[in-house]
Amino acid sequence: MTEARTQAPTTPVDKVRGALLRYRVLAWITGLWLLLLVVELVIKYGFGSTALDFVPFVHGWVYFVYLIFAIDLAIKVRWPLGKTVLTAIAGTIPFLSFWVEHIRTREVKAEFGL
Numbered sequence: 666m667t668e669a670r671t672q673a674p675t676t677p678v679d680k681v682r683g684a685l686l687r688y689r690v691l692a693w694i695t696g697l698w699l700l701l702l703v704v705e706l707v708i709k710y711g712f713g714s715t716a717l718d719f720v721p722f723v724h725g726w727v728y729f730v731y732l733i734f735a736i737d738l739a740i741k742v743r744w745p746l747g748k749t750v751l752t753a754i755a756g757t758i759p760f761l762s763f764w765v766e767h768i769r770t771r772e773v774k775a776e777f778g779l
Contacts, residue, residue: 701717701720742777
């Protein structure tokens with residue numbers, strides 16, 4: 666008697682496509698605000714100007730939304746915890762969010778045929 670193998674249910678491709686798009690948009694927005702944050706820090710500590718004091722606040726909230734979308738995508742495509750954490754951390758290091766977004770997008774598109 667053979668046992669029926671049960672396969673874990675997969676997320677519909679449309680939901681993955683939407684989650685991937687949201688993640689990609691926020692990865693780019695987060696990366697751009699992070700670069701602006703670096704400029705703000707140089708201006709603040711290098712030149713003593715407070716012209717861009719709003720940038721840390723905005724970047725913090727944009728990063729928070731990025732985390733939500735990255736975790737949403739991670740759940741839908743069933744990433745392991747390590748990959749999810751590395752993807753989340755990518756929004757805190759200048760230029761890394763762009764590179765990680767490219768890699769994760771390529772992986773998800775290949776896996777789900779998008």
